[in-house]
Amino acid sequence: MQQISRMLMKLFQRARLEKPGQVDPRAAGFTLSLLVAMYDRSGMGYVKTRSAAAALISLSGGTLLAKYRAFFHFYAVPDGKVALITRSALRSLLTDLNQIPAIVGEGCTLSCVEIAIHDCFHGVRNAAIVEEKFLSWLRSEPAVLLWLPTCYRLSATEMVSHQARCR
Numbered sequence: 649m650q651q652i653s654r655m656l657m658k659l660f661q662r663a664r665l666e667k668p669g670q671v672d673p674r675a676a677g678f679t680l681s682l683l684v685a686m687y688d689r690s691g692m693g694y695v696k697t698r699s700a701a702a703a704l705i706s707l708s709g710g711t712l713l714a715k716y717r718a719f720f721h722f723y724a725v726p727d728g729k730v731a732l733i734t735r736s737a738l739r740s741l742l743t744d745l746n747q748i749p750a751i752v753g754e755g756c757t758l759s760c761v762e763i764a765i766h767d768c769f770h771g772v773r774n775a776a777i778v779e780e781k782f783l784s785w786l787r788s789e790p791a792v793l794l795w796l797p798t799c800y801r802l803s804a805t806e807m808v809s810h811q812a813r814c815r
Contacts, residue, residue, distance in 0.1 A: 649693050652700050653680050679704075686747040698722055699744040706745060712800050716786045719745075720779050732776035738765050742792055749795050756792055764792040 656676040664671040672678070683703060687695040705718045723741045724731035733741075742761045749755050768785045769777065777785075789797055 649680075649684070649688075649695060652683065652695055652697065656680055682751070686751050687744075696744075698740075699747070702741060702744040703748060706748060706796055709803070712786075712797055713783070715796070715800075716783050717779070719786075720782050724779070725776065727776065730778060732778060733782050734776040735765055735769060737776075738768060738782075745793060745796070754795070760792045764790050 653676070656679050660671055660676045660679070663675075664673070683695050683700050686703060687699045701722050702719065705715050705722070708715065710718075719741055720733060721731070723737045724733050725737060739761060742764055746755050746761065767790060768782070772781070786793070
């Protein structure tokens, strides 16, 4: 928990320097509280770094493709010269990401995660998939993660301004 707290302090300190006046000084504390609420429900005082990273990536301002690639690299298993996502790694990713909508009462069941894994690996004979297959599956907007592109689109529209006048 201390490691994540220090990392968040550095992250938001850098953000405050880059965008003065736009970052609340309490942002690191609020973010840590959110991560604890999502990933430490038993109160053990422990949050997996990878889970915290998945949440921060999904809530960041990056593009969907950048987020999807980051998920792959955080959860993939090295296999010689390539990295692969196994069913187990995908299960971990989806379980971690589902804690985000779950915090507001919108999470899905474990069966949703298993259905998504089955869909992702449909027609795959190997035990793991390469990045392109993983990205292709995510671009199809699986139901288990539909909240992610929806939130991205909502945040993208916040910056749109129209020069139209209404009567």
